[in-house]
Amino acid sequence: MSDLLAPYNLKFLAQGLWTTIYLSFIIIVLSTIFGMILAVMRNGKNKIVKLIASIYIEFVRNVPNLLWIFIVFLVFQLQATIAGITAFTIFTSAALAEIIRGGLNAIDQGQTEAGLSQGFTQFQVLRIIVLPQAIRKMLPSIISQFVTVVKDTSFLYSVIALQDLFGKSQILMGKYFETSQIFTLYFMVAAAYFLVNFLISSYSRHLSKKWEQSAE
Numbered sequence: 001m002s003d004l005l006a007p008y009n010l011k012f013l014a015q016g017l018w019t020t021i022y023l024s025f026i027i028i029v030l031s032t033i034f035g036m037i038l039a040v041m042r043n044g045k046n047k048i049v050k051l052i053a054s055i056y057i058e059f060v061r062n063v064p065n066l067l068w069i070f071i072v073f074l075v076f077q078l079q080a081t082i083a084g085i086t087a088f089t090i091f092t093s094a095a096l097a098e099i100i101r102g103g104l105n106a107i108d109q110g111q112t113e114a115g116l117s118q119g120f121t122q123f124q125v126l127r128i129i130v131l132p133q134a135i136r137k138m139l140p141s142i143i144s145q146f147v148t149v150v151k152d153t154s155f156l157y158s159v160i161a162l163q164d165l166f167g168k169s170q171i172l173m174g175k176y177f178e179t180s181q182i183f184t185l186y187f188m189v190a191a192a193y194f195l196v197n198f199l200i201s202s203y204s205r206h207l208s209k210k211w212e213q214s215a216e
Contacts, residue, residue, distance in 0.1 A: 013172070013189070016168030017165045019164045019165070023084060023085060023162075024146075024150045026085055027088040027089055028092075028149055032142075033093075034097075035093040036096075038056065038057060038097035039097045042054055042101055060091060060093075061091075061094045061095055066159065068091050069083070069156065069160060072086050072087040072090070080161060081162060084156045088149060088153070099142055103137045107137075111130065140204065143204040147201065153166075154167075154193075165192055169185055169188075172185060
């Protein structure tokens with residue numbers, strides 16, 4: 001047991017945790033950007049653009065993320081880290097697009113019309129009037145998707161051997177066989193995932209409360 005908790009093992013797991021956080025951050029940023037673009041495209045008036053966005057969102061969302069990882073890695077022959085980020089971004093952007101679209105549609109159309117009547121462009125209305133209100137409504141769902149990203153990065157080791165937190169724990173698992181050691185190792189990994197996701201959720205609740213207070 002003491003050997004399992006040795007500094008070199010903890011450092012090994014910490015490297016995996018950093019990889020998980022690093023990958024998740026990049027995926028979340030890219031997916032949010034592309035998800036926003038897709039949501040605006042699907043809500044737009046151009047029928048061709050709307051159709052393209054709709055086909056992408058529906059097709060990608062209804063294919064398992066695990067399969068996208070296989071496709072990107074094996075078909076496009078990308079390096080493991082790039083393949084992981086690409087596959088997750090493809091899938092997560094589609095999921096976020098629907099969340100964002102729902103948030104945008106929840107805002108009264110009258111506010112958009114009022115903004116346009118005041119001389120704002122469509123983009124300015126979206127950025128200044130609609131989006132800030134929509135974010136408040138869709139924040140819980142967005143954060144839930146972010147948490148899913150962090151957890152699902154654990155797929156990457158089994159599919160493309162990318163050594164994230166779960167991957168590092170599996171490598172360590174090959175050195176230890178006692179039940180207490182295995183339980184301790186998995187508990188440490190579970191605690192690390194919990195801590196990261198709890199911090200994300202807590203920050204989300206803090207933002208929501210802050211926005212509610214500022215709106216009063």
